[in-house]
Amino acid sequence: xxxxxxxxxxxxxxxxxxxxxxxxxxxxxxxxxxxxxxDVDFPSAQTCCGQxxxxxxxxxxxxxxxxxxxxxxxxxxxxxxxxxxxxxMVRVFYEELLHDEPDLLEKARAVAPRVFEFSEFVVDxxxxxxxSSFVGQTGDTxxxxxxxxxxxxxxxxxxxxxxPTALIExxxxxxxxxxxxxxxxxxxxxxxxxxxxxxxxxxxxDKIEYVQAxxxxxxxxxxxxxxxxxxGGLELNGVDVRPVHLAQLIDERIGIESGISRAQPR
Amino acid sequence: MADxxxxxxxxxxxxxxxxxxATPPPKSGEADGESSIRDRASEIQREAxxxxxxxxxxxxxxxxxxxxxxxxxxxxxxxxxxxLRVVQDLEARSIxxxxxxxxxxxxxxxxxxxAGVSMTLAAIGDMATEGQRQEQRASIRExxxxxxxxxxxxxxxxxxxxxxxxxxxxxxxxLVSLLPxxxxxxxxxxxxxxxxxxxxxxxxxxxxxxDLGSYLNIITGPSRSADIEHTLVTGxxxxxxxxxxxxx
Amino acid sequence: MRPDTKNFKRGAAKALGNERIQANxxxxxxxxxxxxxxxxxxxxxxxxxxxxxxxIKAHTxxxxxxxxxxxxxxxxxAGGTVFFAKDADAAAGYVTDxxxxxxxxxxxxxxxxVSEEMSLNERLTDAGIEPVETDLGEYIIQLAGExxxxxxxxxxxxxxxxxxxxxxxKLNSPRYEEITELAAEARRQLRDKFIRAxxxxxxxxxxxxxxxxxxxxxxxxxxxxxxxxxxxxVAITGMEKIIPSMDDLGIFLRLLIRSATGQRISSYVTxxxxxxxxxxxxxxxEFHLVIVDNxxxxxxxxxxxxxxxxxIRCGACLNACPVYRKVxxxxxxxxxxxxxGAIVTPVMTNLADAKDLPFASSLCGACREACPxxxxxxxxxxxxxxxxxxxxxxxxxxNRSVLEALAMRLWRLSLSSPAAxxxxxxxxxxxxxxxxxxxxxxxLPPPLSGWTPSRTFPAFVRPFRQRWRG
Numbered sequence: 001x002x003x004x005x006x007x008x009x010x011x012x013x014x015x016x017x018x019x020x021x022x023x024x025x026x027x028x029x030x031x032x033x034x035x036x037x038x039d040v041d042f043p044s045a046q047t048c049c050g051q052x053x054x055x056x057x058x059x060x061x062x063x064x065x066x067x068x069x070x071x072x073x074x075x076x077x078x079x080x081x082x083x084x085x086x087x088x089m090v091r092v093f094y095e096e097l098l099h100d101e102p103d104l105l106e107k108a109r110a111v112a113p114r115v116f117e118f119s120e121f122v123v124d125x126x127x128x129x130x131x132s133s134f135v136g137q138t139g140d141t142x143x144x145x146x147x148x149x150x151x152x153x154x155x156x157x158x159x160x161x162x163x164p165t166a167l168i169e170x171x172x173x174x175x176x177x178x179x180x181x182x183x184x185x186x187x188x189x190x191x192x193x194x195x196x197x198x199x200x201x202x203x204x205x206d207k208i209e210y211v212q213a214x215x216x217x218x219x220x221x222x223x224x225x226x227x228x229x230x231x232g233g234l235e236l237n238g239v240d241v242r243p244v245h246l247a248q249l250i251d252e253r254i255g256i257e258s259g260i261s262r263a264q265p266r
Numbered sequence: 267m268a269d270x271x272x273x274x275x276x277x278x279x280x281x282x283x284x285x286x287x288a289t290p291p292p293k294s295g296e297a298d299g300e301s302s303i304r305d306r307a308s309e310i311q312r313e314a315x316x317x318x319x320x321x322x323x324x325x326x327x328x329x330x331x332x333x334x335x336x337x338x339x340x341x342x343x344x345x346x347x348x349x350l351r352v353v354q355d356l357e358a359r360s361i362x363x364x365x366x367x368x369x370x371x372x373x374x375x376x377x378x379x380x381a382g383v384s385m386t387l388a389a390i391g392d393m394a395t396e397g398q399r400q401e402q403r404a405s406i407r408e409x410x411x412x413x414x415x416x417x418x419x420x421x422x423x424x425x426x427x428x429x430x431x432x433x434x435x436x437x438x439x440x441l442v443s444l445l446p447x448x449x450x451x452x453x454x455x456x457x458x459x460x461x462x463x464x465x466x467x468x469x470x471x472x473x474x475x476x477d478l479g480s481y482l483n484i485i486t487g488p489s490r491s492a493d494i495e496h497t498l499v500t501g502x503x504x505x506x507x508x509x510x511x512x513x514x
Numbered sequence: 515m516r517p518d519t520k521n522f523k524r525g526a527a528k529a530l531g532n533e534r535i536q537a538n539x540x541x542x543x544x545x546x547x548x549x550x551x552x553x554x555x556x557x558x559x560x561x562x563x564x565x566x567x568x569x570i571k572a573h574t575x576x577x578x579x580x581x582x583x584x585x586x587x588x589x590x591x592a593g594g595t596v597f598f599a600k601d602a603d604a605a606a607g608y609v610t611d612x613x614x615x616x617x618x619x620x621x622x623x624x625x626x627x628v629s630e631e632m633s634l635n636e637r638l639t640d641a642g643i644e645p646v647e648t649d650l651g652e653y654i655i656q657l658a659g660e661x662x663x664x665x666x667x668x669x670x671x672x673x674x675x676x677x678x679x680x681x682x683x684k685l686n687s688p689r690y691e692e693i694t695e696l697a698a699e700a701r702r703q704l705r706d707k708f709i710r711a712x713x714x715x716x717x718x719x720x721x722x723x724x725x726x727x728x729x730x731x732x733x734x735x736x737x738x739x740x741x742x743x744x745x746x747x748v749a750i751t752g753m754e755k756i757i758p759s760m761d762d763l764g765i766f767l768r769l770l771i772r773s774a775t776g777q778r779i780s781s782y783v784t785x786x787x788x789x790x791x792x793x794x795x796x797x798x799x800e801f802h803l804v805i806v807d808n809x810x811x812x813x814x815x816x817x818x819x820x821x822x823x824x825x826i827r828c829g830a831c832l833n834a835c836p837v838y839r840k841v842x843x844x845x846x847x848x849x850x851x852x853x854x855g856a857i858v859t860p861v862m863t864n865l866a867d868a869k870d871l872p873f874a875s876s877l878c879g880a881c882r883e884a885c886p887x888x889x890x891x892x893x894x895x896x897x898x899x900x901x902x903x904x905x906x907x908x909x910x911x912x913n914r915s916v917l918e919a920l921a922m923r924l925w926r927l928s929l930s931s932p933a934a935x936x937x938x939x940x941x942x943x944x945x946x947x948x949x950x951x952x953x954x955x956x957x958l959p960p961p962l963s964g965w966t967p968s969r970t971f972p973a974f975v976r977p978f979r980q981r982w983r984g
Binding site for chain 1: 523526527530543836837840841873874875876877878879880882883893896897899900901902903904914918919922923925926929930931932935939942954956961962963964965967968969970971972973974975976977978979981982984
């Protein structure tokens with residue numbers, strides 16, 4: 001089993017959506033990172049990075065949350081989020097949000113280089129792409145046909161394009177089928193999804209069609225919010241495709257004996 | 267018609283946060299002195315000669331891709347034969363042509379006459395008075411409107427894009443390559459430039475020498491449109507069929 | 515064109531409900547957008563060129579006053595006339611007065627979005643002058659009495675059957691079934707106009723300051739007709755279209771054309787420097803360049819939005835935008851639709867009315883990825899959203915919903931500390947109980963009610979923070 005020589009130290013930035021709606025994604029993230037030899041902690045003062053308010057034009061509401069984030073995640077540990085969008089908020093958009101707050105901006109610039117999305121951290125920092133050597137006894141080895149949905153912020157703000165699929169392809173028993181228009185938005189877009197629900201829905205319908213056309217049994221993404229959109233649509237349309245986060249897929253495939261203590265996966 | 271130029275520029279300056287006109291540090295090639303523009307132009311011309319063969323081949327390929335019917339011929343006589351064949355295949359009755367030297371060298375008159383095709387030179391006479399010029403302009407227009415084929419030489423061709431370039435010059439009406447439904451362009455060896463940048467570098471030379479023409483046309487393939495249902499159609503306003511004859 | 519930006523949602527719904535329009539819009543992805551990618555792949559140094567073009571634009575726009583004067587003086591040296599129009603009205607007035615003064619009866623027009631800003635056709639018609647659009651798409655739009663749907667392909671929403679109906683009704687033409695027949699009919703109809711017209715009006719894709727040259731990109735040849743057949747040529751352009759030197763033209767032509775249609779070059783690229791010379795065989799006696807501000811100086815003055823003036827109007831952001839590809843061009847309510855339109859329209863017209871436009875985006879960033887000059891459209895959308903809700907730069911145009919502001923405050927307070935979040939979580943888990951079906955929420959009240967008709971919503975659960983035990 002290949003393991004990085006030193007144990008990298010990571011603070012989990014779980015994100016408010018995962019915290020409140022999808023804690024199992026957070027648990028999988030922790031288990032996988034630990035399995036890869038990472039020292040993970042969870043700064044408990046974290047709440048939200050402020051993106052929903054920022055995206056809605058309420059910058060004055062977003063700034064206090066950014067301040068809280070920067071305080072919570074001060075230090076020198078890596079910051080890893082199971083979300084391309086939330087990672088890009090901190091790494092890219094704090095630069096805009098905090099433009100007129102020089103003190104905070106300075107902190108944001110110090111934090112930015114430490115922020116990583118999960119798959120990006122695994123591939124680029126840990127240097128792991130082939131996960132087959134990590135498969136344990138409880139790993140699920142049944143054949144699975146998955147398709148990958150590319151999150152927009154992950155691709156275009158963070159420039160993470162190949163890492164997630166590289167990880168998926170390294171999982172034994174998993175067949176990856178690319179969907180049509182894989183780089184096109186699923187229509188989530190935060191408050192856009194409710195403010196312009198007709199448009200958001202039309203985008204979602206296309207996405208569902210393209211997911212179905214692959215014949216995949218599972219749709220994988222690196223963002224819980226995309227999964228909220230796609231999964232919500234799949235369920236209402238009675239489409240039998242399971243939405244999972246990449247960390248969950250990896251977690252299931254490699255199997256793990258001891259994760260976070262006392263935490264029950266699903 | 268009051269020109270609000272001063273007010274307009276004042277508004278722009280205010281928007282830029284200054285109240286006085288500023289002279290910016292030059293960007294890109296603007297600062298090039300005349301000598302460097304001349305040097306570059308001669309270098310381009312030299313390379314067009316030196317690499318004439320390779321450039322001709324590249325042009326051949328790119329022009330074909332762009333929708334030209336391209337034929338490479340070795341001699342003026344072969345070019346004349348080919349053009350005659352094209353005209354006969356089209357069952358054309360009338361041709362209008364520009365006064366490019368390369369066309370004079372083809373000596374097409376006799377062949378066309380034999381084939382029963384009337385060929386008109388769309389050019390204003392050298393000695394024309396202003397009144398005559400007006401008249402001749404009107405008649406050039408008429409010839410171009412009614413002709414079945416327009417035949418021109420070119421000033422340059424561009425290998426990168428598969429284009430020919432036509433500049434204003436004595437005896438060359440831009441309507442010859444525009445109004446008839448078919449355009450035939452004859453490109454001579456040595457006229458092919460590698461790309462757009464070289465063309466515009468030569469335009470800069472014309473500019474500093476006070477020779478910049480009133481227009482420049484880069485023509486690449488047939489007139490086309492995909493405005494209805496993304497479906498490509500040719501010959502919308504300009505020629506729908508275009509032939510490029512590579513000579514030499 | 516009078517802005518109608520208040521009805522974005524209504525316009526969007528109309529397009530969403532029209533299957534034929536949806537099919538045509540899908541064609542933008544498979545047609546233009548993929549063609550752009552292929553063209554970029556086939557161009558050596560594409561990324562370098564984008565960087566260079568952006569740098570040239572930034573430099574030119576930052577020194578726009580200088581380059582405007584340089585361009586104007588060079589147009590004049592070449593024998594042309596330059597008019598600076600502070601707004602659409604002044605520009606339309608100049609062109610109409612010129613036409614009247616020269617006894618112009620018939621005007622042929624190439625595609626010009628700036629002339630749409632000016633409602634030029636209406637103004638000319640009111641003055642008793644006949645304006646005829648000659649770009650096939652624009653011609654269709656003019657016959658239909660509509661406005662362009664797309665800046666590159668104005669009639670892309672129309673099917674061939676609709677064009678057949680239109681030609682039958684307006685031109686008395688037979689019921690053509692083939693697109694080639696429709697195009698041939700337009701050629702016949704317009705050929706006569708080209709021959710008779712007294713004035714040709716075009717836009718300008720670029721103005722080269724160093725030489726006073728206007729560059730025009732067309733595929734049909736109508737641009738060449740407009741610049742060479744009539745005795746007067748008027749080019750109308752927004753003031754941002756300037757580039758410093760002839761040396762820059764190659765880069766910009768490549769970027770524009772390959773981003774717009776994926777062609778290596780368009781069928782015709784024409785440059786015009788002043789009117790016909792005395793010994794030219796043909797060409798216009800007069801050349802006029804009309805340079806239009808019409809609200810662009812507001813974009814220039816806003817450091818966050820200034821880069822919107824780098825736009826070369828290739829339309830790539832429209833084709834790449836998943837929202838544009840659903841709602842089409844008319845929903846945006848003015849001349850410039852799509853991502854770039856969502857930036858420039860609110861500022862050039864009125865932000866309070868057009869407040870929906872910057873919000874009608876999922877911020878996916880496909881526009882920025884497609885933009886040949888790398889304009890950061892999502893960043894500007896975010897800034898405009900802030901202006902709508904907080905109104906710092908455009909205080910009189912603030913237009914925020916009180917309810918939304920209240921909801922946002924409550925939301926933020928619930929996240930102000932882990933303790934507050936725990937309370938909020940507990941409250942939410944109680945409140946959601948009546949809404950739960952098999953652990954999912956199938957109905958939500960306003961302001962979230964838009965979610966549930968097409969999606970189920972996840973339930974609040976015992977949060978990760980409570981499960982975490984180091």
